[in-house]
Amino acid sequence: MSRYLTGMKARIIGAFLVAALLHLIGTVLIPGYSAPFAIRALLVIAALLAVASVGQTLVVILGGIDLSIPFIIGFANVTAAQLYGQGWHFGLVCLVVFGLAILIGALNGALSRGLNIHPLIVTLGIGMIVQGLVLIWTKGFPTGSAPKAVSSFVSIGGSFGPLPVPALIPALLVMTLLIVLVLERTPWGRRLYALGANPGAAPYALINPLWVWTSTFAASAFFAALAGILLLGFTGSAYGDVGQPYLFQTIAAVVVGGAALVGGRGSYIGTLAGVLVLTEINTLLIGLNFSPASVQAAFGAIILLLVSLYGRERHFRTTV
Amino acid sequence: MRVLGRYTFAIAILVVLLVANLVMNPARFHPAAWGTLLGMAAPLIGAALASTPVILAGRGGIDISVGPVMALVSAVVIKVLYLDHGLSSPLILWPAALLIGALIGAFNGFMAVIVRVQPIVATLGTYLILGGLTLTILPAPVGPAPDWLKAMAGGWSFLPLGVIGLLWWGLSRTPFHDQLMAVGSDDRAAYTAGVPVSLVRFLAYVITGMLAAAAGMMLTALIGSADPKVGANYTLIAIAAVALGGVSLAGGKGGLLGAAIGAFDIFLLQSLLTAFNVSTYVLQVAYGAILVTAVVLIAFQDRGTKRSHA
Numbered sequence: 001m002s003r004y005l006t007g008m009k010a011r012i013i014g015a016f017l018v019a020a021l022l023h024l025i026g027t028v029l030i031p032g033y034s035a036p037f038a039i040r041a042l043l044v045i046a047a048l049l050a051v052a053s054v055g056q057t058l059v060v061i062l063g064g065i066d067l068s069i070p071f072i073i074g075f076a077n078v079t080a081a082q083l084y085g086q087g088w089h090f091g092l093v094c095l096v097v098f099g100l101a102i103l104i105g106a107l108n109g110a111l112s113r114g115l116n117i118h119p120l121i122v123t124l125g126i127g128m129i130v131q132g133l134v135l136i137w138t139k140g141f142p143t144g145s146a147p148k149a150v151s152s153f154v155s156i157g158g159s160f161g162p163l164p165v166p167a168l169i170p171a172l173l174v175m176t177l178l179i180v181l182v183l184e185r186t187p188w189g190r191r192l193y194a195l196g197a198n199p200g201a202a203p204y205a206l207i208n209p210l211w212v213w214t215s216t217f218a219a220s221a222f223f224a225a226l227a228g229i230l231l232l233g234f235t236g237s238a239y240g241d242v243g244q245p246y247l248f249q250t251i252a253a254v255v256v257g258g259a260a261l262v263g264g265r266g267s268y269i270g271t272l273a274g275v276l277v278l279t280e281i282n283t284l285l286i287g288l289n290f291s292p293a294s295v296q297a298a299f300g301a302i303i304l305l306l307v308s309l310y311g312r313e314r315h316f317r318t319t320v
Numbered sequence: 321m322r323v324l325g326r327y328t329f330a331i332a333i334l335v336v337l338l339v340a341n342l343v344m345n346p347a348r349f350h351p352a353a354w355g356t357l358l359g360m361a362a363p364l365i366g367a368a369l370a371s372t373p374v375i376l377a378g379r380g381g382i383d384i385s386v387g388p389v390m391a392l393v394s395a396v397v398i399k400v401l402y403l404d405h406g407l408s409s410p411l412i413l414w415p416a417a418l419l420i421g422a423l424i425g426a427f428n429g430f431m432a433v434i435v436r437v438q439p440i441v442a443t444l445g446t447y448l449i450l451g452g453l454t455l456t457i458l459p460a461p462v463g464p465a466p467d468w469l470k471a472m473a474g475g476w477s478f479l480p481l482g483v484i485g486l487l488w489w490g491l492s493r494t495p496f497h498d499q500l501m502a503v504g505s506d507d508r509a510a511y512t513a514g515v516p517v518s519l520v521r522f523l524a525y526v527i528t529g530m531l532a533a534a535a536g537m538m539l540t541a542l543i544g545s546a547d548p549k550v551g552a553n554y555t556l557i558a559i560a561a562v563a564l565g566g567v568s569l570a571g572g573k574g575g576l577l578g579a580a581i582g583a584f585d586i587f588l589l590q591s592l593l594t595a596f597n598v599s600t601y602v603l604q605v606a607y608g609a610i611l612v613t614a615v616v617l618i619a620f621q622d623r624g625t626k627r628s629h630a
Contacts, residue, residue, distance in 0.1 A: 065440070067556075111612070115619035118569035120382075121611065124556060128608030135601035248444050261380060261438045293459075297452025304431065304445035313436040316379065316507050316517065 008265065011258030014310050015273035022280035030287040038283075040165055041156045046279040047172045048154070048234060049249060050272055052227035054179060055105075055220025056250035057271045061183075062216050063196045063263020064119040068108055069224045069250055071127030072101055073243025075134050076228025078142040081238030085144025097225050104130060105221025106214045113213035123217075134240060142238035150233030168230065179268045192216060197264030252303050253278055255311055262313070277306065326566035326574055329617050330581040333564075333610065337588035344595040359473035361587035362481060363390070363542055366535025367558035368565070368583035369484060369576050370528050374428075374439065375562060377524040378504035378571020381432070384555050385443040386532040388450035389424050391551025393417045393536030395458040398465055398546035408466045417533045424450070425529020429522040447555070454548045463545025472541040480534055481580075488576050500524060504572030560607065561586050564614045585610070 026033040052069060059066045076097045083093045108126055112119040134142075152158050158166030183189035195202040195212050203209060224243070231242050257274030259266025281302050285295040342349050349357065367386050374381040397417055401407045407416075424446065431442035464470070472480060491497055502510040503520045511517045535554070540546060565582025567574030589610060593603050 111616065115616055116622075117615045117619050118563070120569060121560070121563040121615050124560060125608045125611035125615070129605050129612070130608075132601050132603075132605030132608060136599070136605065140601065248447075251440065252444065255438065255441045261440060291456070293452040293455035295452070297449045297456070300445040300448025300450075300452065303448070304437070304442065307437045307441055307445070308431070308435045311437060311441070313438060315436065317511060319508060 008258055008267070008270070011310050012267065012270040012273050015257055015270065015277055015306075018306060019273060019276035019280050022277065022284055026280065026284045026287060030284075033283075033287060036164065037156070042279055042283055043165060043169055044154060044156050044234070045283075046275050047168050048227060048230055049246065049253060049279060050172055050275045051175075051223060051230060052243075052246045053250040053253045053271050053275055054175075054223040054268065055217075056254050057257075057259065057266055057268050058192065058216050059119070059220050060251075060254050060259045060261055061192050061196045061263065061266045062213065063199065063261075064109075064112060064213070064217070065251070065261065066108065066123050066217065066220045066224075067120055067247065068104070068123040068127035068130070069220065070243030070245075070247040071131045072104065072221050072224035073228040073231065073246055074240045075104075075130050076101060076225035077232050077242050078134050078138055078238045078240050080229050081144035081146065081232055082138060082142055083144070084147060090147045090149075094229065097229065098222055101221040101225035102218045105218040105224075108221070109213040109215070109217030110210065112217070113210050119217075131240065138240070140240075142240060145237055146229075146232040150229065151236065152233075154230050154233045176268060176272065183268065188212075188215070193264060195263075199263070249278060256303065256306055258311065260313065278303075326618065326621075327578050327581060328566075328621070329614050330565045330578060330585055333585045333614070334581055334588070337585060337592055341588055341592050341595070344592060348591070348595075355475040355477050356473070358481070359477035359538075359542055360591075361584055362473070362477055363535055363539035363554065364558065364561065364587055365481060365580050365583040366390075366484075366531065366538045367554040368561035368579040370531035370535050371555075371558045371562050372567055372574070372576050372579045373500070373524040373527045373531070374521075375559075375567055375569055376500055376504045376571055376574065377521045379507055379521075380439050381504070381521065381524065381571060382439050382559070382569070383425075383428060383443045383525065383528050383532075384440060384559075385424065385428060385446040385450055386528070386535070386558055387552040387555035388447050388454065389421055389529060389532035389551075390536035390539050390554060391548055392424075392450050392454045392457075393420055393533045394540040394546040394551060395454045395548060396420060397537070398540060399458045399462055402466060403462060410466075410468055413466070413469070414537065417537050418530050421529040421531070421533025421536070422526050423529070425526040425532075426522075428529065429525030432525060433518050433521045447552070451552060454551070458546055458548045461545055461547040461549075465540050465544050465546070469537070469541045470544050472538065473544070477538075477541075480538055484531065484534060485576075492575075496520070496523070501572050506572070557586065557607070558583070560611045564611055566618055582614075 032038055052073060055069055056066055080093050080097050084090055104126060108123050111117060112122045153166060154168045155166050160167040160170055191207045191212050194205060195207055195209055228243065232238060253274035254266060254271050256277050257270030259270060281299055285298050370386045371383060374383045397413050401413060401416060428443050428446055431437050432439040499515045499520045502515055503517050507517050539551060561583035562579045563569060564585055565578030567578055589606060590603060593606060
């Protein structure tokens with residue numbers, strides 16, 4: 001057990017070190033890379049990815065995967081703008097968006113676990129339905145905007161009291177603390193790890209797999225919807241495909257952060273490290289004036305390199 | 321018979337959609353147009369066939385780089401070999417395409433089996449690298465494709481799919497197929513029984529790469545040119561087709577025939593809704609709904625089988 005912990009900790013510390021190293025390289029190579037505004041922009045972009053990756057972290061600990069995250073992000077983004085634009089009170093808008101997202105997520109989890117279908121297919125199918133329905137509703141041209149409060153909450157130029165960062169950053173830190181507490185110190189969190197580590201044995205410990213899967217996927221959809229609303233504030237207008245880059249980025253962040261897609265291993269702190277690494281790579285490559293095509297290719301190569309350095313799986317032989 | 325059982329739902333949809341299409345759109349489904357029709361369905365069928373071997377090999381096996389491989393093959397064959405170097409013979413272009421596919425498959429297999437990176441992440445890395453590479457080689461669509469290749473989307477569209485079918489049929493007579501299914505169902509049991517698990521999985525990735533390259537050729541034939549943006553979209557819809565065709569994403573259950581039927585179902589659905597003139601938005605809801613319904617029904621069917629065996 002202690003060896004496993006050191007292994008996990010080493011992965012997370014390794015990921016943070018890689019992020020720091022990338023930042024150092026950027027500071028040396030690119031003038032203004034560490035300028036206050038640049039760092040604020042980097043933090044906000046990373047924070048948005050961090051919010052989108054909460055759900056992926058939770059379902060990956062469980063041994064699942066959630067491909068509906070980008071579709072839920074788009075759904076929340078468009079629905080919130082549309083309803084707010086129609087004059088709804090923003091509190092009510094959030095209630096409706098989060099409520100629907102939680103129902104969609106719960107359906108994902110219940111179908112996957114209850115009928116033993118691979119969550120990749122269930123979440124992809126449900127995600128496609130959700131996106132299609134939103135497109136039909138808005139006829140492909142969503143309107144509306146975000147309330148000022150949300151925009152200033154995520155604005156790169158914003159400040160929070162004496163801090164020169166928008167309120168999103170301290171809010172993310174509080175959220176991180178809560179997530180770590182829930183995962184480490186509550187029965188629900190421990191059940192998540194237990195079920196992910198050994199789905200066969202967990203029911204003997206009186207863990208109800210169906211409930212854990214349903215609640216976890218519901219939580220995942222909730223955080224995706226949150227990311228969608230924050231993105232609405234960030235970009236200013238609604239866009240149904242705003243979540244698409246987050247499909248693979250959330251998975252990459254979780255894995256670079258040391259989680260195993262087979263379940264039972266992972267932590268949100270690790271995901272944060274992964275998010276920082278990905279954001280640094282992206283910023284660095286764009287700052288070095290690579291063409292978008294080469295940024296993409298280099299991004300893929302670096303993910304492969306990092307994961308082969310410290311994200312390797314055990315040989316199945318050792319599990320016999 | 322039990323194998324056929326997994327296909328029941330896909331075949332049922334196939335029959336219903338085929339009848340509906342025949343009624344709605346008789347000209348398009350006239351026997352004289354079957355070649356063109358199959359040519360239109362071929363890229364998706366090819367992508368679904370390509371996605372299958374690694375999924376059958378189990379333990380999270382999946383290859384999301386199938387779509388980008390299709391785009392890269394198209395770009396290299398048309399832009400680099402045909403237009404830049406004037407090589408037009410199928411005897412050069414087909415082997416070149418298959419070689420590209422096999423090399424990428426071998427790289428994916430190396431990452432997933434030997435380096436032991438989780439397959440979805442390993443192939444995600446390849447997905448991004450290939451996407452960038454394709455855009456660098458071919459920033460904008462170019463054409464045309466050689467005439468013999470364009471004919472493969474018309475009267476000759478049966479040829480590539482037929483050859484793949486024959487080869488797979490041949491392969492399924494060899495011990496490799498049994499080993500693949502054994503590895504996919506329970507790799508630990510297969511390992512203790514002396515199956516070379518890692519080698520079998522590695523070969524599954526190589527086969528997937530070569531099939532993806534073939535699908536890339538079919539895509540090039542259909543659009544008659546090379547387009548860097550079209551290929552990548554096939555990845556997820558191909559995996560959906562595979563699941564629709566009764567292939568278990570947990571591995572070890574299903575086959576290429578099911579994947580092909582699943583892909584043809586999606587094509588027929590697309591064709592039917594286009595005949596009704598509905599928007600692509602409705603099409604997307606229909607894709608998702610059919611996919612979820614199919615996997616739910618297959619799951620119920622699996623439960624029934626398990627109970628009757630217990």
